[in-house]
Amino acid sequence: MGILKCPVCGQELHLEQRVWRCENRHSYDMAKEGYVNLLSAHRSGDAIGDNKEMARSRRDFLNKGWYAPLAQAVTDCLYEYSADGDSVLDICCGEGYYTAYAAERLDRRFYGFDLSKSMVRLAAKRRCGAEFFVANIASIPIRDKAVKAAFHLFAPFHAAEFRRILADDGVILTAIPGKNHLLGLKEILYDKPYLNDEKEPALEGLEVIERIRVQDEITLTDHGDIDALFRMTPYYYHTPTDGMNRLAECDSLSTPIEFVIIVCKRTAE
Numbered sequence: 226m227g228i229l230k231c232p233v234c235g236q237e238l239h240l241e242q243r244v245w246r247c248e249n250r251h252s253y254d255m256a257k258e259g260y261v262n263l264l265s266a267h268r269s270g271d272a273i274g275d276n277k278e279m280a281r282s283r284r285d286f287l288n289k290g291w292y293a294p295l296a297q298a299v300t301d302c303l304y305e306y307s308a309d310g311d312s313v314l315d316i317c318c319g320e321g322y323y324t325a326y327a328a329e330r331l332d333r334r335f336y337g338f339d340l341s342k343s344m345v346r347l348a349a350k351r352r353c354g355a356e357f358f359v360a361n362i363a364s365i366p367i368r369d370k371a372v373k374a375a376f377h378l379f380a381p382f383h384a385a386e387f388r389r390i391l392a393d394d395g396v397i398l399t400a401i402p403g404k405n406h407l408l409g410l411k412e413i414l415y416d417k418p419y420l421n422d423e424k425e426p427a428l429e430g431l432e433v434i435e436r437i438r439v440q441d442e443i444t445l446t447d448h449g450d451i452d453a454l455f456r457m458t459p460y461y462y463h464t465p466t467d468g469m470n471r472l473a474e475c476d477s478l479s480t481p482i483e484f485v486i487i488v489c490k491r492t493a494e
């Protein structure tokens with residue numbers, strides 16, 4: 226049985242010759258890149274999600290492997306908490322780096338969605354065997370309890386929807402920046418760099434089973450990579466001009482990267 230449901234009537238969706246259909250004859254064409262738009266309003270989410278330029282910049286940075294330790298730790302964790310053939314979902318998958326990393330290493334049925342069509346288009350172009358769709362986390366077009374393992378990286382959190390789609394014995398992994406994450410970058414940007422507070426999202430209806438800390442040190446020597454990293458961070462939106470100027474002159478950046486993966490299951494009903 227498939228896990229996708231019709232965003233209009235909630236019936237299961239079946240794929241027939243590149244068209245997803247429900248039994249009430251609602252249909253959703255697969256785009257040429259292989260993804261499907263399941264937003265109920267059926268319009269692009271780019272006005273709210275990330276745009277084309279951000280999508281490409283994120284893809285180019287992640288493809289260089291700077292965050293591979295996190296991708297590997299997420300993959301190891303999915304391996305531990307799911308079995309061959311299980312459905313695994315990347316929530317707010319962006320341009321699909323982490324989806325593809327895991328899909329290329331594990332024998333599961335991978336799905337990924339994001340609100341931004343530009344992101345999903347790039348994800349589908351990775352041809353990693355996952356099924357990609359455009360959707361909003363506020364209303365995920367997936368049947369109740371259909372997902373064995375989900376992961377959610379650096380995106381808005383929606384505990385009620387995550388709980389709804391998780392199987393009784395399912396897990397969801399989310400990641401938050403660790404206290405030293407990108408400290409080297411912040412030392413250039415700010416006179417008094419602060420450590421991250423490791424604040425966890427509100428987990429209503431979910432409870433933590435395990436926390437896994439991932440740490441590494443990276444050195445970027447290409448100014449394009451330094452700039453792409455900066456643009457992926459919240460600091461891009463509130464850094465004083467003198468900090469921006471210091472970064473613009475920087476040809477090499479060494480920084481710790483640090484993440485905490487939080488593994489959750491449903492609380493008892």
Ligand SMILES: C[S@@+](CC[C@H](N)C(=O)[O-])C[C@H]1O[C@@H](n2cnc3c(N)ncnc32)[C@H](O)[C@@H]1O
Pocket residue numbers: 273274275283316317318319320321322323338339340341344360361362363377378379380381
């Ligand atoms: C910082 S990116 C992270 C993407 C990916 N998880 C990664 O780590 O590379 C955040 C993503 O959340 C998506 N997003 C924001 N609001 C969303 C929503 N309401 N529903 C689905 N995706 C959303 C954005 O389009 C963007 O791709």
Ligand SMILES: [Zn+2]
Pocket residue numbers: 231232233234235236247248249250251
């Ligand atoms: Zn329908």
